Amino acid sequence: MANGKNPAPKRFTSDEITYLRPVSSCSGCGDTKVSWSLMEGIRRFNRELELKGRDRYELIYAADRGCGNLQGYHAYRIVDAIFCMGAGAIVGDGIKESCSEKQIVVTASGDGAYNFNISGIKFAAKNKRFGAINIIYNNYNIRMTGGQTPLEIDFDREGAAMSFDVIHINPFRINDNAEIFKELYYRYLKRDKIMVVADGVCAIDNGKDARVEGLIIGHFKRSDDCLDIKFAKERERVAREDPDKLKNLPRFKCRLCGIGLRCHALLNNDPSICSGCGACSQFPCPVDALSFEGLSFSISTNITELKDLGKRHG
Amino acid sequence: MTKGKVFNLGRMRLSGSQSVARGAIEAGVRVTSGYPGAPISDLQGSFDQLAGNIPRNNPFTVLVGKALDEAVYQLVSHWGTTSNEDNAMALALGAVIGKGDYKKREFLTEEEWDLVYGETVFADDKEKRIPAGSRVMCSFKHLGGNTAADVIRVAVNAVPYTGGLSIASGDDRQGTSSQTMQDNKILFSFHFRIPTLELYSPRTAHSTVKNCYCLFEELGVPFALIMNYDLSYREVSVDPIMELDITANQRRKGFTRDPKHLVTIGPHIRPKEKKYHSELIPLFKLKIKEYFEFLGNRVTTYGAEPKAMLIVNGPFREDFEIVNHDPDLKGRLESKFGDVLVMETDIVFPQPDSLYDELISKHPIREILVFEEGYGRVIYLQLLDIVNRMGLDVKVFDCGIPFEPRIYERFSYIDYIMDV
Numbered sequence: 001m002a003n004g005k006n007p008a009p010k011r012f013t014s015d016e017i018t019y020l021r022p023v024s025s026c027s028g029c030g031d032t033k034v035s036w037s038l039m040e041g042i043r044r045f046n047r048e049l050e051l052k053g054r055d056r057y058e059l060i061y062a063a064d065r066g067c068g069n070l071q072g073y074h075a076y077r078i079v080d081a082i083f084c085m086g087a088g089a090i091v092g093d094g095i096k097e098s099c100s101e102k103q104i105v106v107t108a109s110g111d112g113a114y115n116f117n118i119s120g121i122k123f124a125a126k127n128k129r130f131g132a133i134n135i136i137y138n139n140y141n142i143r144m145t146g147g148q149t150p151l152e153i154d155f156d157r158e159g160a161a162m163s164f165d166v167i168h169i170n171p172f173r174i175n176d177n178a179e180i181f182k183e184l185y186y187r188y189l190k191r192d193k194i195m196v197v198a199d200g201v202c203a204i205d206n207g208k209d210a211r212v213e214g215l216i217i218g219h220f221k222r223s224d225d226c227l228d229i230k231f232a233k234e235r236e237r238v239a240r241e242d243p244d245k246l247k248n249l250p251r252f253k254c255r256l257c258g259i260g261l262r263c264h265a266l267l268n269n270d271p272s273i274c275s276g277c278g279a280c281s282q283f284p285c286p287v288d289a290l291s292f293e294g295l296s297f298s299i300s301t302n303i304t305e306l307k308d309l310g311k312r313h314g
Numbered sequence: 315m316t317k318g319k320v321f322n323l324g325r326m327r328l329s330g331s332q333s334v335a336r337g338a339i340e341a342g343v344r345v346t347s348g349y350p351g352a353p354i355s356d357l358q359g360s361f362d363q364l365a366g367n368i369p370r371n372n373p374f375t376v377l378v379g380k381a382l383d384e385a386v387y388q389l390v391s392h393w394g395t396t397s398n399e400d401n402a403m404a405l406a407l408g409a410v411i412g413k414g415d416y417k418k419r420e421f422l423t424e425e426e427w428d429l430v431y432g433e434t435v436f437a438d439d440k441e442k443r444i445p446a447g448s449r450v451m452c453s454f455k456h457l458g459g460n461t462a463a464d465v466i467r468v469a470v471n472a473v474p475y476t477g478g479l480s481i482a483s484g485d486d487r488q489g490t491s492s493q494t495m496q497d498n499k500i501l502f503s504f505h506f507r508i509p510t511l512e513l514y515s516p517r518t519a520h521s522t523v524k525n526c527y528c529l530f531e532e533l534g535v536p537f538a539l540i541m542n543y544d545l546s547y548r549e550v551s552v553d554p555i556m557e558l559d560i561t562a563n564q565r566r567k568g569f570t571r572d573p574k575h576l577v578t579i580g581p582h583i584r585p586k587e588k589k590y591h592s593e594l595i596p597l598f599k600l601k602i603k604e605y606f607e608f609l610g611n612r613v614t615t616y617g618a619e620p621k622a623m624l625i626v627n628g629p630f631r632e633d634f635e636i637v638n639h640d641p642d643l644k645g646r647l648e649s650k651f652g653d654v655l656v657m658e659t660d661i662v663f664p665q666p667d668s669l670y671d672e673l674i675s676k677h678p679i680r681e682i683l684v685f686e687e688g689y690g691r692v693i694y695l696q697l698l699d700i701v702n703r704m705g706l707d708v709k710v711f712d713c714g715i716p717f718e719p720r721i722y723e724r725f726s727y728i729d730y731i732m733d734v
Contacts, residue, residue: 082577093405095408100566123405
C-alpha cells in the first residue's frame with residue numbers, strides 16, 4: 001500500500017501504481033540461493049587456502065539477461081556485468097582475457113538464453129587458455145518474458161558434446177552447493193570446463209507443480225533457541241512492564257537467515273508465505289534454531305521423485 | 315606522447331586492412347576478435363598470423379611478427395572461433411571493460427576528466443589518471459554491423475569503460491561479394507553515435523588508427539573505422555619505421571567492479587544515456603576540433619578569399635591529394651571554384667561544429683560542398699544541422715556518391731570533383 005513515505009502518484013489509477021521499492025526476489029527463489037552458494041563457496045575457498053586481503057581470489061560474475069541473473073544482482077550485488085541477451089558467456093570469455101590471475105570468472109544464463117548463448121559457451125569450452133564455470137538456471141521455461149517453453153535441452157548430452165563436465169545441483173541445498181563451488185574453483189584454476197545446471201530454480205513453478213500432484217509442501221520452523229524469538233518475548237515483556245522503553249529497543253536481534261537468504265517468509269517469521277524451498281534447513285544458523293517441517297524442494301526439485309518420497313515416508 | 319619501441323621494417327607495401335592491423339599493433343592492442351568476410355578478412359587474418367595461431371605467410375606478418383617476438387608483445391587473436399560478429403564484438407567488449415591499470419592524462423583537462431570519469435569507481439583518484447586495460451580491436455565486414463548491433467549499442471552504455479576499443483568495418487559499397495551495398499557510416503554515426511572515421515589511404519591509416527586509440531581511450535568511448543572495398547585491398551608503400559606502444563600492450567591486467575556502469579539495467583542506463591548525448595558528444599566534438607590535425611585531418615586554403623568550402627572524405631580525399639602535386643589539376647580547381655577552402659577529413663561523426671563556425675566567420679564562405687561516399691550522406695546531414703542550428707549564412711550541397719563505383723571500371727574521384 002502507498003503510505004506517506006511512498007505515495008502513489010495521483011495521476012495514476014489504482015491498478016497502475018508502481019511502488020518505489022527495490023526489485024526483490026520471491027521467497028524461496030532458487031536463483032538467489034545459487035548466488036549465495038557461489039559467494040559462500042569463494043569465501044570457503046579463500047579460507048581453505050588461508051588467503052587474506054589482496055591475496056584472496058575474487059569472483060567475477062558475467063551474466064546473461066534473465067530472471068536468475070538480475071535477481072543475483074538485486075539480491076546480493078554479485079553480478080559484475082550484464083549486457084545483452086545471448087552475450088553472457090562470451091563477455092565472460094572476453095573478461096578472462098583482461099582480468100588478473102586472481103580473478104575467477106563465472107558465467108551464467110537461464111535455460112532459455114542458453115540456446116542463444118550456446119556459441120559463447122562452446123567458445124569457452126574450446127578455449128584452452130582458461131577454465132570455465134558456466135551456470136545454467138534451469139526452470140524449464142522462459143520466466144522473465146511470460147513463461148514460454150524453450151527448445152528442449154538435454155544438458156548432459158549437449159554439455160558432454162562440448163567437452164563440459166556437467167554437474168546437476170539442487171539450488172536449494174545451499175551448503176552442499178557452496179562446497180561444490182569451492183571445489184569447482186580449484187578445478188577452474190586447472191582449466192577444467194564445468195557446466196553447472198541448477199534444476200528447478202523457480203520455487204513458484206515447483207509449488208504449482210506440487211499442487212497439481214496433490215503434494216503438501218512443508219514450511220520452515222524456528223525453535224525457541226532462535227535469537228529473534230527470544231528477543232520477541234523480551235519485547236513483549238518490556239511492552240507490558242515498561243512501554244516507554246519499547247521505542248528504544250530494536251525490532252530484531254538477529255535476522256541473519258532472512259537477510260542472508262533474502263527470504264520474506266523468514267524475515268517476517270511467517271510460515272504462510274514460505275514457498276517450501278527448504279534452503280533454510282542448510283543455512284548455518286549460529287544457534288542451530290532453523291529446521292524444516294514436511295516435504296521441501298531441497299529434497300528434490302523433481303516433483304515425481306518428491307511424490308514417491310512423500311508416499312514412502314507417509 | 316609515450317615513446318615506444320622503434321623498428322625499421324624496410325620497404326613495405328601494405329593493403330588498407332594490413333595498414334589498419336599495423337596501426338592497432340603500434341597502438342599496443344592486446345586482444346583482437348572478428349569475423350571474416352570480404353573485404354576485411356585480411357585484417358583479422360593478419361592478427362591471427364601475428365598471434366601465432368596460423369603460420370606467417372606474407373612479408374607483412376613475417377617482418378612485423380619478428381619485431382613483435384623481439385619486443386615480447388602480448389597478442390591474443392580470435393578470428394573464426396567466435397562464431398559470428400555478435401560474439402566477436404561481445405568478446406571484445408568483455409576484454410575492454412577490464413581496467414587494471416592507469417595511464418597519465420594527455421588529452422583531457424581536469425574538468426573534462428571529471429565529466430568522463432566522475433561517476434565511476436575511479437572518481438576518487440587524486441591525480442585524475444585514466445583507468446586503462448587491454449586495447450582491443452574488433453573487425454567485420456559491413457553486414458557484421460547488423461549482426462553485432464545489439465552489443466555495439468549496449469557498449470555505449472558502458473562508457474567510459476569501453477575506452478580503448480575500436481571497431482573496424484569493411485564496407486562493400488560496390489556489392490562485389492555481399493547481399494547488400496550497405497553504408498555502415500549511418501549505423502555507427504546515427505544509431506550508435508560513436509566517433510566514426512572513414513580511412514582514405516593505407517599510407518596514413520596506421521598512424522590515424524594509432525592516434526585514435528590515444529585520444530578516444532582517454533575519452534572512454536569506442537570508435538569505428540570504416541574502409542571501402544577498394545581501400546581494404548589496394549596496396550601502397552608505407553612508412554618503414556614502426557613504433558610500438560609497448561607500455562600500452564603490457565599494462566597490468568585486472569577487472570574493477572563497477573555495476574553502475576557494467577550492469578546495464580534501466581536505473582543505471584537512463585542517466586548515462588542522457589549524459590552521453592547531452593554532455594559527452596559535445597565533448598567529443600570539442601576534442602576532435604582540438605586534435606583535428608593529430609587525427610590526420612587538415613584544412614587548406616587555396617587563394618586569399620575563399621567563397622566555397624569543399625569537404626573531401628574517404629576516397630575523394632585520396633584523389634584530392636594529387637592536386638598538391640599536379641599544377642594542371644590545381645589550375646582546374648581554381649578555375650572551377652575560384653578561391654576555395656578545402657577540408658580533407660577522415661572524421662565522419664561527430665563533426666566539430668565550432669570548427670565550422672570558426673572557419674565560416676573567418677572567411678567569406680557562402681557554400682559548402684560535401685564529397686563523401688555512401689548513401690547515408692552522414693557528413694552532409696550533420697552539416698545541414700550545424701548550419702541551421704548555428705544560423706550560419708551558407709548553403710550546403712550534397713555532392714557525394716551513394717555507392718562505390720566498381721574499381722575495375724576506372725573511376726576518377728578527382729574528375730568527379732572537378733566536374734560536379
